[in-house]
Amino acid sequence: MTILIKNATVLDLNRFAAVESDILIEGDRISKIGVDFEVKEKENLKVIDGRNKVALPGLINGHTHVAMTLFRGASDDLPLMDWLNNVIWPSESRLTGEDVYWGSLLGIVEMIKSGTTTFCDMYFFMDEVAHAVEQSGIRAVLSRGMVALDPANGEKGLKESVDFIKNWQGKANGRITTALAPHAPYTCPPEFLRDVIVEAKRLNVPINIHISETLDEISIIKERYGTTPVRHLESLGLFEVKTIGAHLVHVDDEEIQILKRYQVGAIHNPQSNMKLASGIAPVVKMLEAGVLVGLGTDGAASNNDLDMIEELRAASYLQKVSNMNPEALNAKTSIAMATSLGARALGLTEIGLLQEGYKADIILLNTNETNFYPRHNIFNLIAYSAKGADVDTVIVDGEIIMEKRQLTRLDEEKIKFEANKRGLKLVAG
Numbered sequence: 001m002t003i004l005i006k007n008a009t010v011l012d013l014n015r016f017a018a019v020e021s022d023i024l025i026e027g028d029r030i031s032k033i034g035v036d037f038e039v040k041e042k043e044n045l046k047v048i049d050g051r052n053k054v055a056l057p058g059l060i061n062g063h064t065h066v067a068m069t070l071f072r073g074a075s076d077d078l079p080l081m082d083w084l085n086n087v088i089w090p091s092e093s094r095l096t097g098e099d100v101y102w103g104s105l106l107g108i109v110e111m112i113k114s115g116t117t118t119f120c121d122m123y124f125f126m127d128e129v130a131h132a133v134e135q136s137g138i139r140a141v142l143s144r145g146m147v148a149l150d151p152a153n154g155e156k157g158l159k160e161s162v163d164f165i166k167n168w169q170g171k172a173n174g175r176i177t178t179a180l181a182p183h184a185p186y187t188c189p190p191e192f193l194r195d196v197i198v199e200a201k202r203l204n205v206p207i208n209i210h211i212s213e214t215l216d217e218i219s220i221i222k223e224r225y226g227t228t229p230v231r232h233l234e235s236l237g238l239f240e241v242k243t244i245g246a247h248l249v250h251v252d253d254e255e256i257q258i259l260k261r262y263q264v265g266a267i268h269n270p271q272s273n274m275k276l277a278s279g280i281a282p283v284v285k286m287l288e289a290g291v292l293v294g295l296g297t298d299g300a301a302s303n304n305d306l307d308m309i310e311e312l313r314a315a316s317y318l319q320k321v322s323n324m325n326p327e328a329l330n331a332k333t334s335i336a337m338a339t340s341l342g343a344r345a346l347g348l349t350e351i352g353l354l355q356e357g358y359k360a361d362i363i364l365l366n367t368n369e370t371n372f373y374p375r376h377n378i379f380n381l382i383a384y385s386a387k388g389a390d391v392d393t394v395i396v397d398g399e400i401i402m403e404k405r406q407l408t409r410l411d412e413e414k415i416k417f418e419a420n421k422r423g424l425k426l427v428a429g
């Protein structure tokens, strides 16, 4: 189908400008942005009225565990290690593939409705997550999380990961890409990580891993290996593979230089870090050093939602208060972290900008709500006043997957019903 968005306010994140223009989408790509251009296709043309709407690249959720929506609100107000060991991991041991499928759909609906068009996931029963992605029309980088404290479990995880990558890499017209996901340096011993690095090079996929999330992790790594997580992973050669590192809360200046040198994608999850009291990542310092910093929500059980508009605002406010500087992490930078910079952090080169030739992953925010008036500065309005519910239309890969807040592919009521039933049962035991 050919889609023409007429008279929208289009965000150009290369120049950080907002321009009144039309956008033409042919197939899965943006073919033209401008005014008064001729459209040849007349028959199969869908025209969207862009007045009172701002078009921006679809938001990129750089780190989540999407099916963890099933555990949302089941257990809150705990530190990470207690939360994982005593609540989440026992409940996860009862999960079935079908549960993960419905939980993933619930999370995907939530993401689409708040403007996310790409997410990076680490979980298990990944075939089910991939089916949910395929059906929903969203884009995703998917990885099977591997915990190797018990070597047999690590081996099983690696085998499943390799099969998953072979089956799904590039599927759904390229909407699905894959990664290898050793869970964290404290759950994956060096010998296992070495095997993962070899496989990642052989399969040419990135590595997705939690790094330096809490001070507990820092103590564990210090005790076991006499160093810090980033140095430990560097010495193993892990960063020779394109790495997507979630959290990176506790990193010193020298580690920031390591992250920069290897172009590690550092995914900042401010709300999860605040809620689990993990700490405050030195985002301003990382950005100044030239690290590719993206943004993520983490799972819905530690956030507790998957709304990237909220997340980018939280990122900005957290840096302002921790640096005691209101100029820190300004509106444009936090929007870039959720879009163009986030794409680069994940190693995705065809999304994150509204630019001719790029994949057509576009969201339209309805700017006709009171929170968008007066129209002083659209970047400030998006970063500090917009809400997930202002997302009106979502296009991924050239297809409209939500129009006027109605999902075109998914049955939202059925998804809520199934996910609720399954989530309650899993946590009750």
Ligand SMILES: N[C@@H](CCSC[C@H]1O[C@@H](n2cnc3c(=O)[nH]cnc32)[C@H](O)[C@@H]1O)C(=O)O
Pocket: 065, 080, 084, 088, 089, 092, 122, 123, 124, 144, 145, 146, 147, 148, 153, 157, 183, 184, 210, 213, 272, 298, 299, 302
């Ligand atoms: N336990 C599985 C694979 C783990 S997938 C990824 C794991 O990350 C867990 N997780 C979710 N949020 C966080 C976080 O913030 N830090 C560390 N782990 C997390 C999540 O509960 C899930 O168990 C196996 O070996 O078969």
Ligand SMILES: [Zn+2]
Pocket: 063, 064, 065, 210, 246, 298, 299
């Ligand atoms: Zn996580």
